[in-house]
Amino acid sequence: MSEQALLADLDALAIAWQLHEHDAVYTVEESAHLHQTIAGAHTKNLFLKDASGSFWLVTVRHDLRADLKALAGVLGAKKFSFGKPEDMEALLGVTPGAVTPLAAINDKAGKVQVVLDTALAAHECVNVHPLRNTATLGLSGAALRAALAHWGHEPRISDIPERS
Numbered sequence: 001m002s003e004q005a006l007l008a009d010l011d012a013l014a015i016a017w018q019l020h021e022h023d024a025v026y027t028v029e030e031s032a033h034l035h036q037t038i039a040g041a042h043t044k045n046l047f048l049k050d051a052s053g054s055f056w057l058v059t060v061r062h063d064l065r066a067d068l069k070a071l072a073g074v075l076g077a078k079k080f081s082f083g084k085p086e087d088m089e090a091l092l093g094v095t096p097g098a099v100t101p102l103a104a105i106n107d108k109a110g111k112v113q114v115v116l117d118t119a120l121a122a123h124e125c126v127n128v129h130p131l132r133n134t135a136t137l138g139l140s141g142a143a144l145r146a147a148l149a150h151w152g153h154e155p156r157i158s159d160i161p162e163r164s
Helices: 003-012 028-036 068-075 086-091 099-104 118-122 141-150
Strands: 018-021 041-050 055-061 079-084 112-116 125-128 136-139 155-158
Touching: 003 099, 003 141, 028 041, 028 068, 041 068, 041 086, 041 118, 055 086, 055 099, 055 118, 068 079, 068 136, 068 155, 086 099, 099 112, 099 141, 112 141, 118 155, 125 141, 136 155
Parallel strands: 041 125, 055 112, 112 155
Antiparallel strands: 018 136, 041 055, 041 079, 125 136
């Protein structure tokens, strides 16, 4: 699905959003300068595959260092590893650097389980990519949850364990 179709779908759901254009960013470190100019919670996304072959998209705050071993236990999954870029593109229609929970709109088969960090799910402004890494889209955690549910991806809300 195109970004325009995504935004039209958000509009049809009466979801308020704000789009911020910027240069391409591929990592959290590269996006750090945006945190001063774009208000709200900034995120990073982990595209994971568990030992049983299931795919997961975990969205956490930008500075959280997730403990993948503990996370697998919390979610009742088998050992996590990072998913391959070709799987990400096939399932979510995005490439590394542009990963976003909004890409669940492209997973019509429901093969990717979406997980949101508890704090983000309740935040008044969550910043994610709009299917590309040259912009940031801000919407409320409640709106993000509603959009995901509408697309058949009711997110799991979880406290994400941190590495110490």
